[in-house]
Structure formats: C-alpha cells, structure tokens
Amino acid sequence: MKPVCSYAATHATSLADPAGFWLAQARHLAWHRPPTGALSQDEANGAHRWFADGTLNTSYLCLDHHVAQGRGPQAALIFDSPVTQTLSTYTYAQLLNLTARFAGGLRKLGVEMGDRVIIYMPNLPEAVIAMLACARLGAIHSVVFGGFAPHELAVRIDDAQPKIIVCASGGMEFDRIIPYKPLVDEAIEKAKHKPAHVVVHQRRFVTAEMQSGRDIEFFKMYWNEPVPAVPVPATHPLYILYTSGTTGRPKGVVRDHGGHAVALRFSMEAIYDLDPGDVIFTGSDIGWAVGSSYIVYGPLLRGCTSVLFEGKPVRTPDAGTFWRLVAQHRVNVLFTAPTAIRAIKKEDPEGLLAKNYDLRSLRHLFLAGERCDPATFAWSQQVLGVPVVDHWWQTESGWPMLATLVGLAAMGPPRAGSAGFPVPGFDVQVLDEAGQPVPAGTTGLVAVRLPLPPGCFPALWQDEARYRAYHDVFPGYYLSGDGGYRDADGYCYIMGRTDDVINVAGHRLSTGEMEEILAAHPAVAECAVLGIADALRGQVPVGLVVLKDGQTVGEGPLERELVAAVRARIGALACFRQVLVVQRLPKTRSGKILRKTLRQLADGEAFALPATIDDPRILDEIRADLQRRGVGQAFEPGPPA
Known part of the structure; x- marks a missing residue:
C-alpha cells in the first residue's frame, strides 16, 4: 500500500x-x-x-x-x-x-x-x-x-x-x-x-x-x-x-x-x-x-x-510467543507496550527466538502505554527488521x-x-x-x-x-498532565507525568491512593510514594514512611504489612514491593512534601535545589537511605531535553 x-x-x-x-x-x-x-x-x-x-x-x-x-x-x-x-x-x-x-x-x-x-x-x-x-x-x-x-x-x-x-x-x-x-x-x-x-x-x-x-x-x-x-x-x-x-x-x-x-x-x-x-x-x-x-x-x-x-509476552511458554502469533496468524501490525518488549528482551537479549518464525507479514511495530526508551526502540527494530513507531x-x-x-x-x-x-x-x-x-x-x-x-x-x-479541571488551567486547551518538548524538526517527545499518577507497565496508578493506604497503618506518621524509573515496567512505586514516635516495629515486618495492604486494596499490578523507613521527608516551608525532587533523587537525575525547601540536609539523609536499600536506577539516556 x-x-x-x-x-x-x-x-x-x-x-x-x-x-x-x-x-x-x-x-x-x-x-x-x-x-x-x-x-x-x-x-x-x-x-x-x-x-x-x-x-x-x-x-x-x-x-x-x-x-x-x-x-x-x-x-x-x-x-x-x-x-x-x-x-x-x-x-x-x-x-x-x-x-x-x-x-x-x-x-x-x-x-x-x-x-x-x-x-x-x-x-x-x-x-x-x-x-x-x-x-x-x-x-x-x-x-x-x-x-x-x-x-x-x-x-x-x-x-x-x-x-x-x-x-x-x-x-x-x-x-x-x-x-x-x-x-x-x-x-x-x-x-x-x-x-x-x-x-x-x-x-x-x-x-x-x-x-x-x-x-x-x-x-x-x-x-x-x-x-x-x-x-x-x-x-x-x-x-x-x-x-x-x-x-x-x-x-x-x-x-x-x-x-x-x-x-x-x-x-x-x-x-x-x-x-x-x-x-x-x-x-x-x-x-x-x-x-x-x-x-x-x-x-x-x-x-x-x-x-x-x-x-503474557514471556513464559507462555517463552519469550517468542509474540513472534509465534505474528507468524501463525499472518499479522500485519503488532501493537503493544514497551514494557512487553523489555520483558522479551530481558529473557532473550539477542532476539534469537525471532529467528524461529517467518515474520514477513509484519509491516510495523507500534508501541504505546509509556515512553519507549531509545535502547528498546533500537533493539525492536534490529530484531524485527520493520519500522518501530512509538x-x-x-x-x-x-x-x-x-x-x-x-x-x-x-x-x-x-x-x-x-x-x-x-x-x-x-x-x-x-x-x-x-x-x-x-x-x-x-x-x-x-x-x-x-x-x-x-x-x-x-x-x-x-x-x-473534574472534567472542567482538564480545561480550567489554560482556557482553550486540554491539559494532558504530561511534560515534554518539540525538537527543531517538529518531532515531539513525551517525558512523563507532571502529577502523581505513575505508569506501571501501562497501568496508570495513583500514588496518592497508595499513600492513603500507607498512612492508615498505626505505626506510620507520614509518607510519600514515588514512581521511580524501572527498566522493565517504566515506573515502579516505592514508599518512604516516617514512623510515629515510640514505634519500634522493624523495617522488614512493616514493609511486608504495607505491601500486603496495597496489594489487597489495589492489586498485584501496582508492583508495590519496597518501603523504606526514613527519619523525615523533605518539605517546603509551607509543609508540602517535595515528591518531584525525591523522584529525581531516586532516579539519579540532576535537579535544582528548591528554593522553598525547609532543610536541604534531609536530601542527603534520603540519598543514604536509598543507597542502603539499593533503590533507584535511571533509564539509559534519551534525547536531550
């Protein structure tokens, strides 16, 4: 055509x-x-x-x-x-x-x-x-x-x-x-x-x-x-x-x-x-x-x-399932999430299973659900030999x-x-x-x-x-809630959410709802849930909790209880598995928790120290806690913003 x-x-x-x-x-x-x-x-x-x-x-x-x-x-x-x-x-x-x-x-x-x-x-x-x-x-x-x-x-x-x-x-x-x-x-x-x-x-x-x-x-x-x-x-x-x-x-x-x-x-x-x-x-x-x-x-x-x-794209029975479907049913367009491709890549890094199938019917691979990082884009194109469209x-x-x-x-x-x-x-x-x-x-x-x-x-x-709220911030516009930029050639780049909705393997989940669950625990004084970068799922939530005075519950037992609570309320799809006990959370002088700064810290991103931060020393404490638990990893670099 x-x-x-x-x-x-x-x-x-x-x-x-x-x-x-x-x-x-x-x-x-x-x-x-x-x-x-x-x-x-x-x-x-x-x-x-x-x-x-x-x-x-x-x-x-x-x-x-x-x-x-x-x-x-x-x-x-x-x-x-x-x-x-x-x-x-x-x-x-x-x-x-x-x-x-x-x-x-x-x-x-x-x-x-x-x-x-x-x-x-x-x-x-x-x-x-x-x-x-x-x-x-x-x-x-x-x-x-x-x-x-x-x-x-x-x-x-x-x-x-x-x-x-x-x-x-x-x-x-x-x-x-x-x-x-x-x-x-x-x-x-x-x-x-x-x-x-x-x-x-x-x-x-x-x-x-x-x-x-x-x-x-x-x-x-x-x-x-x-x-x-x-x-x-x-x-x-x-x-x-x-x-x-x-x-x-x-x-x-x-x-x-x-x-x-x-x-x-x-x-x-x-x-x-x-x-x-x-x-x-x-x-x-x-x-x-x-x-x-x-x-x-x-x-x-x-x-x-x-x-x-x-x-699933893997283990049903193996990481070649999608390629088998394309070959068997003579698929012309395959549309999935970058998460699925990353899962396949994790189990078959060289893309060898694709060589077992006749993929000549395939014309395009389309990806959506969360941003496709350049490494996944390149791997998909190399393995399938067709244009990849994010x-x-x-x-x-x-x-x-x-x-x-x-x-x-x-x-x-x-x-x-x-x-x-x-x-x-x-x-x-x-x-x-x-x-x-x-x-x-x-x-x-x-x-x-x-x-x-x-x-x-x-x-x-x-x-x-709430419907009007999409249009009230900038009259005459629908505000998407995503941040991004356009390059000199007109290509557009979407870099992630600007609110507290995170994207876990294509599921849009509210960190605010998770915080509500954590805060309901009798030992928790305050908390923050961050959506940090994950090479497989795009983002995963991590909880930071401050204990009430006098609480002696161990971090391990508390983590298990809070993970179970989120799983019961939201489901396993939230991939909520890590909770860190911290001494305090960074806030503005007006009392707002600096969630974006915390996420940037966990992802290893450069960030400007917020002028409104109450006590900058807290960030060093949080960094030490993240390193102690091995939490946080950054995506491979994409195009410069």
Missing part, C-alpha cells in the same frame, strides 16, 4: 476546518441518519460535541455492516490462548449471531438503552461479545481490568451503578489460576449499589459458585432470539472506562458512539495503514483504552481481523494524539525517543507555566488546543467538576 495523502496537508486541513474535515470522514460510515453538521457545543457546560444530529450504532458498524458487504465468512476475531491451549476463530457472521443473541439475553434481564453493564473478564471472545451486545442495545458498558482488587471493583460499581455484571469464573496465568467470581461477590458485598444479576462465563479450569436467583450462566444468554441494533444519537455514551485520578478516586472516562467510530476508523487507515481484511495483533487488555480501541472497536470498524491473546495517547483521548502516521505520505521516519508528530485533529502545544508556547527544545506542559477532535472524551461520568 502506498499512501497518497500528504501528512502536512491533512493535518493543516483538519485544524483550519475541523467541522468540514471530520464531516467528510464521517461519510465513510453507515449511519442510520447521517449528520448534517459536525461540531457543536453543549449548552449546559460548553463542551464540544460531534455529529449531534446523526444516529448510528457501533455494534451495527462493527458487525452487521460488514456482513451486508459480503464479509460474513471473513475472520473477525482469532482467539489465541496458550495458557489454556485454546485456538478459535470467529467470522463476522458468527460474531454477529452470538452478539445479537447475547443482546437478546440482556434485554430479557431488563437492560435497555442508557443502562450500565460492568464487564469483569480477561481477554476472552465472550468479553468482546458482551461489549458489542451492550453497544447493540445502547447500554453503556464498563470493562474493568481483571487484576483489580474487590475494593476497586466496588468503587466502580457504586460509581457506574450497573444493572448487570458480566464476569468469568476465573483467569489463568502461566503459573496460577485466579478465581474471579469470589472477587466479584466480595465487591458486590462491599458496594452500596447491588446489581440485579451477575452473568458468569464458567471456564473449564475453575467453576464459580452461583447464587440462586441472581447469577446466570453465560451460555444460556445465547438461547435468546437475536435482536437488531438500536439506533442511538451520535452523542450517546458507548462506554465508561475508569482511569486513575490524582485524588485516588477513579475517573470514569466517557466515550460516545459517533465521534468514537469516526475517529477510530480514520486512525486504522491513516495511522496504522490497515485495510479491510488485514490482521492486527494488539498485545494489551480489553480493560485498557488500548485494548478497547485496538483489539475490539478499531479493527472491527475497519473490517480487519483482530487477534485476541490471553497470556506513539502517545491517553485514556481520555481514546486514540493517538502523536504518531508517525504510516498511512499518510511525506512523513519523517520514526525517531528514537520521540512519539512523532501531532495526529490530524490534534493541535498539540508545549506551554510554560503561564500558558505560553515554549521554544523548540524546551521542556514544558503538553496541552492540546480546543476543540478536541472526535473520539476524545466528551465528559467524565457524573463528574462535571
């Missing part, structure tokens, strides 16, 4: 005439009622809305439309689970039939347009079917990552107030079985809101206990008559996806049907250069924005084949904001350490603290000029105040 449209011209047009540009893109979809206009504003809160007078249905676009176009026999979904030794293929026609019948089952349970359904499952075809079935009815689904502890699930139950929960009896990793149903039962017990029913997919390796009158076997949902897709307004919510907030309270990012469908279809063509019938393997989880957008909706909207993988986006955006768009012509090649160039529709700026653009090469705050293009979040679920 040879791109014919110029990136520069496309991006310029999208900013000069956003309404016209996106209305033209919307015409590629099969609307029930096509929109007559593109961009409007909500009278209540001034938020931008896309295609407000159009009606459509995402499930129809993903399934019915392709079957009507003759793609019924084509593979829509390939499920590959080495942990359960399962391989199955679902054609577009089969997926449509199962989705329509499951939607009929949901309707029989009382689910209607606007109702919420929580899906708590690993990467399974049944999870995809449940998502598409909700969309079919105009119900709003919320996929919750299966690694979350009952407390976190309970918080989401109370926020979304679902009528139904759909779950699996359990998940499997290479060394253990994780029963899910007991976690769901405990979460429902903790939650104030009680869903009417729990639909349970029983897996052969773990059987869930069923509560009479409430719980329903998943397979029985297929016994219902298929139902047609319900036309919904383009602005109607498709799903809620929770992401960590700096207060520890999760934020429910809302995605709509219309803008989401237009943006993802465009991205599949312009960013990933995929045509109907092409194959994409996204090594992510459907509980993440990446999985929702590029395992499920993006590929199906474009008429592609999506590989749904249950397993690109940047967030749960809030729903699709990439920076990328090398391989489907458009006249783009510069991917550059190590850079997330590329602004995607059409995104006017990305780097600002100083006063909201003014900074010169090339200067690090600042990454923001996007409004209006945001289709596909971005139009709201947070029932949280207007």
Whole structure:
C-alpha cells in the first residue's frame, strides 16, 4: 500500500476546518441518519460535541455492516490462548449471531438503552461479545481490568451503578489460576449499589459458585432470539472506562458512539495503514483504552481481523510467543507496550527466538502505554527488521494524539525517543507555566488546543467538576498532565507525568491512593510514594514512611504489612514491593512534601535545589537511605531535553 495523502496537508486541513474535515470522514460510515453538521457545543457546560444530529450504532458498524458487504465468512476475531491451549476463530457472521443473541439475553434481564453493564473478564471472545451486545442495545458498558482488587471493583460499581455484571469464573496465568467470581461477590458485598444479576462465563479450569436467583450462566444468554441494533444519537455514551485520578478516586472516562467510530476508523487507515481484511495483533487488555480501541472497536470498524491473546509476552511458554502469533496468524501490525518488549528482551537479549518464525507479514511495530526508551526502540527494530513507531495517547483521548502516521505520505521516519508528530485533529502545544508556547527544545506542559477532535472524551461520568479541571488551567486547551518538548524538526517527545499518577507497565496508578493506604497503618506518621524509573515496567512505586514516635516495629515486618495492604486494596499490578523507613521527608516551608525532587533523587537525575525547601540536609539523609536499600536506577539516556 502506498499512501497518497500528504501528512502536512491533512493535518493543516483538519485544524483550519475541523467541522468540514471530520464531516467528510464521517461519510465513510453507515449511519442510520447521517449528520448534517459536525461540531457543536453543549449548552449546559460548553463542551464540544460531534455529529449531534446523526444516529448510528457501533455494534451495527462493527458487525452487521460488514456482513451486508459480503464479509460474513471473513475472520473477525482469532482467539489465541496458550495458557489454556485454546485456538478459535470467529467470522463476522458468527460474531454477529452470538452478539445479537447475547443482546437478546440482556434485554430479557431488563437492560435497555442508557443502562450500565460492568464487564469483569480477561481477554476472552465472550468479553468482546458482551461489549458489542451492550453497544447493540445502547447500554453503556464498563470493562474493568481483571487484576483489580474487590475494593476497586466496588468503587466502580457504586460509581457506574450497573444493572448487570458480566464476569468469568476465573483467569489463568502461566503459573496460577485466579478465581474471579469470589472477587466479584466480595465487591458486590462491599458496594452500596447491588446489581440485579451477575452473568458468569464458567471456564473449564475453575467453576464459580452461583447464587440462586441472581447469577446466570453465560451460555444460556445465547438461547435468546437475536435482536437488531438500536439506533442511538451520535452523542450517546458507548462506554465508561475508569482511569486513575490524582485524588485516588477513579475517573470514569466517557466515550460516545459517533465521534468514537469516526475517529477510530480514520486512525486504522491513516495511522496504522490497515485495510479491510488485514490482521492486527494488539498485545494489551480489553480493560485498557488500548485494548478497547485496538483489539475490539478499531479493527472491527475497519473490517480487519483482530487477534485476541490471553497470556503474557514471556513464559507462555517463552519469550517468542509474540513472534509465534505474528507468524501463525499472518499479522500485519503488532501493537503493544514497551514494557512487553523489555520483558522479551530481558529473557532473550539477542532476539534469537525471532529467528524461529517467518515474520514477513509484519509491516510495523507500534508501541504505546509509556515512553519507549531509545535502547528498546533500537533493539525492536534490529530484531524485527520493520519500522518501530512509538506513539502517545491517553485514556481520555481514546486514540493517538502523536504518531508517525504510516498511512499518510511525506512523513519523517520514526525517531528514537520521540512519539512523532501531532495526529490530524490534534493541535498539540508545549506551554510554560503561564500558558505560553515554549521554544523548540524546551521542556514544558503538553496541552492540546480546543476543540478536541472526535473520539476524545466528551465528559467524565457524573463528574462535571473534574472534567472542567482538564480545561480550567489554560482556557482553550486540554491539559494532558504530561511534560515534554518539540525538537527543531517538529518531532515531539513525551517525558512523563507532571502529577502523581505513575505508569506501571501501562497501568496508570495513583500514588496518592497508595499513600492513603500507607498512612492508615498505626505505626506510620507520614509518607510519600514515588514512581521511580524501572527498566522493565517504566515506573515502579516505592514508599518512604516516617514512623510515629515510640514505634519500634522493624523495617522488614512493616514493609511486608504495607505491601500486603496495597496489594489487597489495589492489586498485584501496582508492583508495590519496597518501603523504606526514613527519619523525615523533605518539605517546603509551607509543609508540602517535595515528591518531584525525591523522584529525581531516586532516579539519579540532576535537579535544582528548591528554593522553598525547609532543610536541604534531609536530601542527603534520603540519598543514604536509598543507597542502603539499593533503590533507584535511571533509564539509559534519551534525547536531550
């Protein structure tokens, strides 16, 4: 495939005439009622809305439309689970039939347009079917990552107030079985809101206990008559996806049907250069924005084949698993996180396992989730022999904001350490603290000029105040919360968060929430949790605690108790494993803990001594404590900021 449209011209047009540009893109979809206009504003809160007078249905676009176009026999979904030794293929026609019948089952349970359904499952075809079935009815689904502890699930139950929960009896990793149903039962017990029913997919390796009158076997949902897709307004919510907030309270990012469908279809063509019938393997989880957008909706909207993988990049059975998937399923685009590549590199540093597979079908490797360090970028390119594209986006955006768009012509090649160039529709700026653009090469705050293009979040679920906070700091901009810079050639670099949300192997986690857990321990007077650089996971949290006077608890026992507390509240995915007892924490004269300075200290970065620090000698004490425990390591150097 040879791109014919110029990136520069496309991006310029999208900013000069956003309404016209996106209305033209919307015409590629099969609307029930096509929109007559593109961009409007909500009278209540001034938020931008896309295609407000159009009606459509995402499930129809993903399934019915392709079957009507003759793609019924084509593979829509390939499920590959080495942990359960399962391989199955679902054609577009089969997926449509199962989705329509499951939607009929949901309707029989009382689910209607606007109702919420929580899906708590690993990467399974049944999870995809449940998502598409909700969309079919105009119900709003919320996929919750299966690694979350009952407390976190309970918080989401109370926020979304679902009528139904759909779950699996359990998940499997290479060394253990994780029963899910007991976690769901405990979460429902903790939650104030009680869903009417729990639909349970029983897996052969773990059987869930069923509560009479409430719980329903998943397979029985297929016994219902298929139902047609319900036309919904383009602005109607498709799903809620929770992401960590700096207060520890999760934020429910809302995605709509219309803008989401237009943006993802465009991205599949312009960013990933995929045509109907092409194959994409996204090594992510459907509980993440990446999985929702590029395992499920993006590929199906474009008429592609999506590989749904249950397993890990290593030890299922080895570090060649991803390469086996590419070869076996003739994958054209592989999309995963730098963490996964680093894990593969750790176990197979020379990339020898890749030589065992025919990877000629692969055209590009895309990376996102956290910054790809230059060493990982170079290793991937050398081992795979294809262009490696690091690109940047967030749960809030729903699709990439920076990328090398391989489907458009006249783009510069991917550059190590850079997330590329602004995607059409995104006017990305780097600002100083006063909201003014900074010169090339200067690090600042990454923001996007409004209006945001289709596909971005139009709201947070029932949280207007926190939604406005994204735009209040710099009026007329969306503030991303990330810092970065643009070089003299226009390449953009994202260097990390500017708040206390850290990125652990692609999971955005709140250090504030972890601090709350540590501070609840009876021996702890005050604490700070730092996200320090980790070569495998991007960042890992480390706790610094100051004990109350008179406490004699040893550092080892206290560390075990606090690690267990974080694991119980947040889950093992937090990778919280180290706690240091320190005599005091560095603060400003007003009492604010200097967390950024502590992180820079732990990472071995140069930093200016804050003018407001109360006692600079504390930093030497902390440095000694970090050295005593061997905590802290810096990434290999990237491009200079």
